[in-house]
Amino acid sequence: MKICVCVKHVPDTAANIKLAGEKGFEDSEIKFVANPYDEYGIEEAVSIIEKHGGEVVIVTVGKSSAVTTIRSAMAMGAHRAILVKTDSRFLDSDLTAKALKAVMEQDGLPDIIFTGKGSVDTENFQTQYRLAKSLGMSIVNEVSSLTLDGDKALAQRETIAGEKQVIEMRLPCVIGATKGLNEPRYPKFPDIMKAKKKEIKEIDLSELGIDASQGKVVIEKLEPVPERSGAKMLEGSVDDQTTELVRILKEDEKVL
Amino acid sequence: MARTGILIEIENNAVKETSFGVMTAAAGEEIYALVLDDDAALVKDKLAEYGAAVIVNITASGELSKSPDLQAQALAATVKEYQLGTLLGTASATGRDLFARVAAILDEPLVSDCVQINITEKTVKKSHFSGKTFATLKVKGSVLLCTLRPNSIEPVAASGKGAGNIIEFLANVADPGLIQIVEIKKDTAAKLDLTEAPIVITGGRAIKAAENYKMLEACAQKIGAAVGASRAAVDAGFAPHSMQVGQTGKTVSPRLYIACGVSGAVQHFAGMKTSKVIVAINEDKDAPIFSKCDYGIVGDIFDVVPALTEKL
Numbered sequence: 186m187k188i189c190v191c192v193k194h195v196p197d198t199a200a201n202i203k204l205a206g207e208k209g210f211e212d213s214e215i216k217f218v219a220n221p222y223d224e225y226g227i228e229e230a231v232s233i234i235e236k237h238g239g240e241v242v243i244v245t246v247g248k249s250s251a252v253t254t255i256r257s258a259m260a261m262g263a264h265r266a267i268l269v270k271t272d273s274r275f276l277d278s279d280l281t282a283k284a285l286k287a288v289m290e291q292d293g294l295p296d297i298i299f300t301g302k303g304s305v306d307t308e309n310f311q312t313q314y315r316l317a318k319s320l321g322m323s324i325v326n327e328v329s330s331l332t333l334d335g336d337k338a339l340a341q342r343e344t345i346a347g348e349k350q351v352i353e354m355r356l357p358c359v360i361g362a363t364k365g366l367n368e369p370r371y372p373k374f375p376d377i378m379k380a381k382k383k384e385i386k387e388i389d390l391s392e393l394g395i396d397a398s399q400g401k402v403v404i405e406k407l408e409p410v411p412e413r414s415g416a417k418m419l420e421g422s423v424d425d426q427t428t429e430l431v432r433i434l435k436e437d438e439k440v441l
Numbered sequence: 442m443a444r445t446g447i448l449i450e451i452e453n454n455a456v457k458e459t460s461f462g463v464m465t466a467a468a469g470e471e472i473y474a475l476v477l478d479d480d481a482a483l484v485k486d487k488l489a490e491y492g493a494a495v496i497v498n499i500t501a502s503g504e505l506s507k508s509p510d511l512q513a514q515a516l517a518a519t520v521k522e523y524q525l526g527t528l529l530g531t532a533s534a535t536g537r538d539l540f541a542r543v544a545a546i547l548d549e550p551l552v553s554d555c556v557q558i559n560i561t562e563k564t565v566k567k568s569h570f571s572g573k574t575f576a577t578l579k580v581k582g583s584v585l586l587c588t589l590r591p592n593s594i595e596p597v598a599a600s601g602k603g604a605g606n607i608i609e610f611l612a613n614v615a616d617p618g619l620i621q622i623v624e625i626k627k628d629t630a631a632k633l634d635l636t637e638a639p640i641v642i643t644g645g646r647a648i649k650a651a652e653n654y655k656m657l658e659a660c661a662q663k664i665g666a667a668v669g670a671s672r673a674a675v676d677a678g679f680a681p682h683s684m685q686v687g688q689t690g691k692t693v694s695p696r697l698y699i700a701c702g703v704s705g706a707v708q709h710f711a712g713m714k715t716s717k718v719i720v721a722i723n724e725d726k727d728a729p730i731f732s733k734c735d736y737g738i739v740g741d742i743f744d745v746v747p748a749l750t751e752k753l
Contacts, residue, residue, distance in 0.1 A: 198571045198688055199707050210574075221689055279550065303553075305571050305688060305711075310553045311541040318545035323619035326538055329682070339623075343683055344534045346635060346667065347628025354620045364689045365682050401550035406577040407569065410714055416721060416737035426738045427748040430720065433736060438718045440640070440697040441664060441753070 186239035188230040189295040191285055191313070192258050193220040194251035195306040208407045209274070219254045222301025224261075224369040225362035229331060230299050231262035232367065237333075240264040242292065246284045248272060252385060259380035260372035266383070267292060271390040275307065277400035282315035287393040294320065296356055297338075302327045302363040309402075317359040325352050329365030443560055445470040446497075446520060448530035448539070449488065451479045456487050459531045459637050461596030463589050464491040466529065466558055472603060473497055473523055477512060478505040481607050489605030490598050496605055497523065501612040507622045513542030514614035520547060520584060522610060527560050532588035533637060540588050551586040552578055554692070556593040556715060560585065571688055571711035591637045592694045593715065635686065638667035640697045641713070643686050644679070645671040647702025647724065647742055651679045656743070657701060660750040669693065671703045687712035701742045705730025722746065 196202060200215040219227070230241045243258045243266035245251050255266045269284045276284075289295065298317075303310035310326070317324035329349075330341035338354045372380070390397055419426040434441045445467045450457045464472060474493035476484070481498040488496055501515040516539065520528055528543070530536040532554040544551035556575070557566035563585050569576040580587075635641060642657050648670075657668045670680035672687055686693055688708040698716035703709060705721070705728055713719070719734040722745045731737045738745055 196570060198711060202570045202573045204574065208576075210570075277550070279548075307569055307576075308554060308567065308571075309551070310537055311544060311551055314541035314545045318542075324542075325620060326541070327534065341626075342534075345637075346632045347683065349626040350622050351624035351626065352620050353623045355618075358619075364685075401581045402552060403579045403581065404576055405564065405579050408575050408577075410568070410572060410575055413719070413733050413735060416731045416734045418731070418737045418739065423740055423744050423748045426740065427745060427752050430736060430738065430749065431752045434697065434718070434720075438697075438735075440718050 186234065186237050186297070187242065187293065187295040188234060188239065188297045188299065189242045189244050189289055190223065190226045190230045190258065190263065191298065191300040192223045192227065192243050192245050192254060193301070193304045193306070194245060194247040194254040195220045195304055198305055204407055204409065208404045210407065212274070217250065217254060219257055220301050220304045222303060222305070222363055225364065225366045226299030226301055226360070227258050227261050227263060228367045228369040229360070229362060230297070233297070233333065242266065242295070244285055244288060245269070246271060246276060246281050246390070255385055256380050257372070259383045260377045261370055262376070264383065266385045268385055268387045269390055269393065270387055271397050273397040275404045276397055277402040278309050278312040278315060280395055280397065280400055281312050282319060284390055284393055284395055285312070285316050286319045287395070288388065289320070294357065298322070298359045300359065300361050302361040313359050313361045322357045322359050323354040324359040324361070325354055326361030327363045328360050329363055331360060331366060442469065442471045443526045444473060444524060445527040445529065445560060446473045446475050446523065446525035448475050448477065448516065448528070448536065449484070450531055450533065450536065451476065451484060454483050456484045457531070457637065458596055458639070459533065459591040461491050462592065462594040463529050463531055464493070465597050466589055466594045467527070467560060468492060468599060470527070470560055473525060475499060475516070475519060477516060485605055485607060489603045491596070492599030492601070493603040493605045496607045497610050498607055499610050499612060501614055503616050508616050508620065509538060509542060509622070510620060511614065511616040513539055513546055514616070515612040517543050517546040518612040518614050519610060525584065527585040527587070529558070530588050532590050536588050540586055544586050547584060549584045549586055550580050550582040552580060553588050554590045555587050556590050558587055558589065568715070571708070572714040590692070590694050590715070592639060592696060633665070633667035635667045635669050635684065635691050636693055638693070639695050640664055640666035641669050641686070641693050641695045641716070642666045642699045642701065643669040643671060643703055644674055644701050645703030646673040646677060648674055648679055654680060656746050660746055660753065663750060663753045671709055672706070673704070700730055700734070701746055703730055704728050705733060
């Protein structure tokens with residue numbers, strides 16, 4: 186069995202995003218990591234291969250520096266990787282899906298593709314759908330439980346509070362992973378060392394005939410979300426504090 | 442005036458408040474309210490009140506309720522049939538999924554989870570980097586597809602009532618047959634959905650035990666709130682993951698967010714930063730949450746929450 190996992194190289198969520206110019210940010214000093222949701226995909230792929238045999242290929246579209254993220258995915262047990270290089274910081278979902286499709290077709294189509302349910306940088310939740318559609322594969326996103334059964338898979342996804350859909354899908358399929366699917370492993374030192382020797386094939390986005398400037402969603406401006414300057418602290422006894430809070434919420438804020 | 446389709450979400454024969462918010466975002470446009478696999482007649486008057494010029498009752502042969510792909514095909518066919526220049530919906534679990542499928546079918550750009558939209562300019566505003574920044578994006582497609590973050594736009598009835606004529610549309614589409622919903626598992630206790638609730642009360646690590654969430658539920662019940670949990674509380678086994686607010690959990694944007702015993706990690710803020718009013722109750726006066734919320738009470742949640750509940 187062959188499984189591809191799409192992994193995005195994103196700023197660590199704890200990183201302080203320093204804006205630069207109208208629509209950029211300083212990326213030289215902040216830490217980049219594998220998109221947290223993608224890690225559930227890597228873990229699931231590696232555990233399936235451990236059971237059924239085959240290989241896990243990491244596919245990343247990003248800057249050259251994404252190699253660090255790819256190595257961390259390899260330390261979790263992926264066998265090899267393909268990096269589609271682009272300098273664009275905000276390659277849109279459509280072009281990203283096209284790039285993923287092109288390299289997967291070159292490399293040989295997998296039986297299963299894992300992605301995260303979305304990325305924590307641009308939060309657009311759709312590349313996996315475009316990829317699935319272009320490859321004619323089935324897709325379920327936000328999957329928190331997965332069972333394979335021959336040429337079928339059973340995926341569970343939460344819809345509204347306390348309600349879960351159980352969806353039967355035909356393989357080959359695309360799975361958008363989320364928390365609950367598994368507990369991603371922490372690589373051990375020997376795994377990290379071994380990962381350094383694994384193959385990463387690099388290819389330029391332009392070699393795939395994709396022009397990064399042709400995106401249909403274009404960033405115009407990036408601005409900080411206004412921070413609250415600090416709470417108005419309510420003083421006095423518990424009774425005073427809660428009485429004042431209810432008054433504020435009802436009369437001043439009008440949210441009750 | 443651009444012809445704007447809005448996917449209406451219906452629950453228990455009533456339009457969800459969040460859908461009215463989306464209609465409000467399209468005020469001034471020619472609104473086509475799209476009702477998929479439900480009875481439009483039951484909600485006709487309400488949709489007209491929020492400005493629906495036309496209500497399209499969409500059906501298709503096949504079991505729509507069992508196939509997200511078939512639903513997406515039917516919706517995409519509707520966009521083409523009525524030449525909708527814009528298609529808007531709620532960024533709920535269902536909306537996010539359906540819109541991504543429709544965008545892939547139509548091969549048009551989509552922006553998910555927006556907090557603001559300008560239909561004429563085709564620009565939208567949304568969160569980037571886990572709620573740390575807002576991005577303004579220009580969408581260059583022939584159809585503008587967009588889901589809006591629940592509660593980001595306050596529903597206001599239209600200044601002029603729409604005609605609200607119902608059109609029946611039988612979409613001539615086929616299910617690709619790749620996926621099928623085979624079962625829906627329901628939790629016995631019907632709870633308010635976190636992402637759509639107008640008020641959210643969250644319990645953090647200080648809640649100490651799963652059964653103590655009852656205290657928050659009692660408070661929530663009085664004000665129509667949903668109950669959430671921080672990651673620390675979920676990881677400690679006090680609450681299921683479905684209740685988690687923040688990164689790797691749910692993103693909420695209620696008009697009132699009450700954090701009880703939550704320290705206020707960056708990852709937690711990623712999931713609730715755009716709430717209108719944030720209140721924090723925490724024993725530790727130096728908890729990071731106090732520097733980033735609107736109102737704070739330093740105290741033991743087991744004293745403060747019951748006192749608060751009593752006064753609501």
